[in-house]
Every structure is written in structure tokens, then in C-alpha cells.
Amino acid sequence: MENLIREVIELDKKARADVEHLESEKARIGDFIREEKARLMKQYELESKAKLDFTRHEIDADIEKKRQEVKREFDVMSAQLEQSFAKSKEEWIASIYDFCIQE
Numbered sequence: 001m002e003n004l005i006r007e008v009i010e011l012d013k014k015a016r017a018d019v020e021h022l023e024s025e026k027a028r029i030g031d032f033i034r035e036e037k038a039r040l041m042k043q044y045e046l047e048s049k050a051k052l053d054f055t056r057h058e059i060d061a062d063i064e065k066k067r068q069e070v071k072r073e074f075d076v077m078s079a080q081l082e083q084s085f086a087k088s089k090e091e092w093i094a095s096i097y098d099f100c101i102q103e
Helices: 002-102
Strands: none
């Protein structure tokens, strides 16, 4: 009988130790979840910032490329306009002068 009581006491001590261990793990789980949440948020922010920076760089490159294309087109059109003006300038002046004189 004494052995039985000792075994019950030992089992009770072991069960209490197991419960204490599980309770301490339970308390640490909350801390772990908070730490993991903070880590994941930081990782998400870093990944988002990297994607945003990459996209911003691509957009800036596209804008610069388009700006250069428009400038080239403008330069070509400006040169054509100057050539047209130089070619027809005297004719236009004479036409305007004749129109003014006739009136």
C-alpha cells in the first residue's frame, strides 16, 4: 500500500511538473507569436519596399526613354519646319506683300 501511495505521489509530482512546463510553454507561445508577427511584418515591408523601388526604377527608365523619343521627334519636326520656312520664306513674303498692295 505504501508503494502505491508513493507511486501516486510521484505521478502527481510528475503531472504537476508537466502542467507547469506546458503552462510556461503556453506563455512563451504568445511571445513567440508576437515576435513572429513582428518579423513577418518587417519582412513584408522590406519586400514591398524592394518591389516598389524596382517598379519606380522601371517607370523612371520608361519615362526617360519616352522623353528622349519625344525630343528626337521634336528635333526632326523642328528641322523640317525650319527647312520649309527657309525654302518658302521669300515666296510667302511676296504673296503677303502682293495681297496687301492689291487691297
